[in-house]
Amino acid sequence: MSEARTAVLGEIRRSLGRPEVDREREAAAAERIAAHPRGLIPARTDLGQEGRVRLFIAMAEQVAATVARVGSMADVPAAVADYLANLNLPPHLKVAPDPLLDAIDWSARPLLEVARGGAAPEDEVGVAAAFAGVAETGTLMLASGPGAPTRLNFLPDTHVVVLRTAGIVGPYEEAWDRLRAMGAMPRTVNMITGPSRTGDIEQQIQLGAHGPRRLHIVLVDTPDA
């Protein structure tokens, strides 16, 4: 295929009237990438941290996600159990082996049946952790990794995501900075804004097309927030 590569790049350069090797432009592009300047950022996220948390909740609820805000990680089992009970959903959790979630003592709610690991087709409720929440649009950011199977975000009918308020940022750009600080780019970064939906039949919105039918966010207040 390298013949095609040479031809495509050659035609691009011919069309642009550029020479084959152009160290100057290469350096300029590399510099722009290294600096990754921010573009215009909407003013709606110019808020203090608590304002951003509230904006995040409002935006997530606008797209049919539900949010339970709790005081500490110890409250997560109750929040999850109550959510499932209210909707008469089976209390069978598949929990991502994430260090944050591993620290949860699920035995506080004995009716919850908890398994740890990746998603299997028969799993009904997936529990995952987000590394950030973007207030601008109520968007959760999840990165794949040894403790974060991507399938868990898509196969189960019910998706529960645990997010700490310290993870809430204003615009997407702040989430990218956090991602860069975490190290090399993971295989998958999922930006999730509400449950799965489709408008393909007569432009009427239906939730739960192929991914989760419902998205529940357990937002945990963190002292450092």
Next chain:
Amino acid sequence: MQPTSAAFKQRSRQAIANPVLQKALQNIRPGFQQKRAKAVAQLPEFEALRDEARDLKNHVLAHLDVYLQRFEAKVQESGGQVHWARTAGEACDAVLGICQAAGATLVTKGKSMVAEEIGLNSRLEAAGLTVVETDLGEYIIQLRHEMPSHIIAPALHLTKTEIAAAFMQAHVDLPADRPLDEPRALTDEARLMLRQKFLGAQVGITGANLLIAETGSTVIVTNEGNGDLTQNLPGIHIVVTSIDKVVPTLEDASTILRLLARSATGQEFSAYTTVSTGPKRRGDMDGPDEFHVVLVDNGRSSILGGPTQDVLRCIRCGACMNHCPVYAAVGGHAYGWVVPGPIGAALDPGMIGLEEARHLPHASSFCGRCEEVCPMRIPLPKIMRYWREQTFTRKLDPASARYGIGAWAWLARRPRLYHWTTGLAARTLGLLGGRRRRFKWLPMAGGWTAHRDLPAPEGRTFLAQWRAEEKRRARAGAP
């Protein structure tokens, strides 16, 4: 894909006479226009973001070779492979080669307009592979053996009744008396049927809305989550995309993403925006073992640097077609190629040739709505005008039109003769118009009078009336 754009006129006539299509097209206003207007109103920075996105994409196009090479290097660094393709055929070869090397029999596919453009499905099927479209709209039209009629809502031309009939026919293992009259039931049935496919496929093919040079990532934007199941469950993920999709950084991607969902579906953000980089990493619990990017040119590098280069800024949001009165009247199939509507009229002649696509730039009332809503500020009417001129200079339009336009041009360059002739015509038609002052039929105007009467002129041209009025005012001493 084999274009049928040359039959635009005939297909438009059929489209206008098709009651099912006309009913389906009525969903455009509430489904797209109103939602977009609301979403745009919620973002005061929308206009400024359009300027930024235009400038950003112009910058990338001016240095496209450099950014593509950088993207390629980063894909390789993260363990993926890039396959360059000059033509549709080369792109299909690349995909088929990967599938065959893996011994694949079942391939799932997320929605990709580039895959439609290169005719990927028929090529893979001819080689004995089973290809399943997983986007609900694409799945529906695949069952009906149709092509998409809209770039973001492929089954826009159908109502739920046709969709239910297609499901009844295809899903023979389900009880024949099941209720299927509501979108909910149809959506659930597709979910059930496609789950098995997601789990069984060896290769998953997606498109890409953006490519990021900084990280070597591909980005897909979906609402259903089908693209994610497609790329995460099988062992091989192939991204079929084109060279015009690259942006430098994650920040640049954010600027475009702020415009995309708002312009397309009127959402603040789509449900799933997924950034994929390379195959799964050591220790990862899931994800594909192989990651391939097929970078398709197929004529784009020749459009670059030319008079229609601006079409390469397109992010395929569909807003221009959602606001086009011609599209709303005839739907997408009449255009006869993958990209319909105003962007189709501006892009397709450069991709499939002006000869084939020559009618499309004429399918415009020049109302300017497309340019008004285009998030990337593509001057669509200007580009259509350019193609119209080319149609004329390359002598591609029929003789009657050429002589008509030629004669008019000759006359228009001779103002006195022009006014005398038009004055004569106006007086004659005024007299002939009779008491009803309308024509039911006129020689050489059948295209107009077949559908409506032509009002007879008042007997004098506008200029003649203007002069008379000026004189009257001067006499009356008015300013």
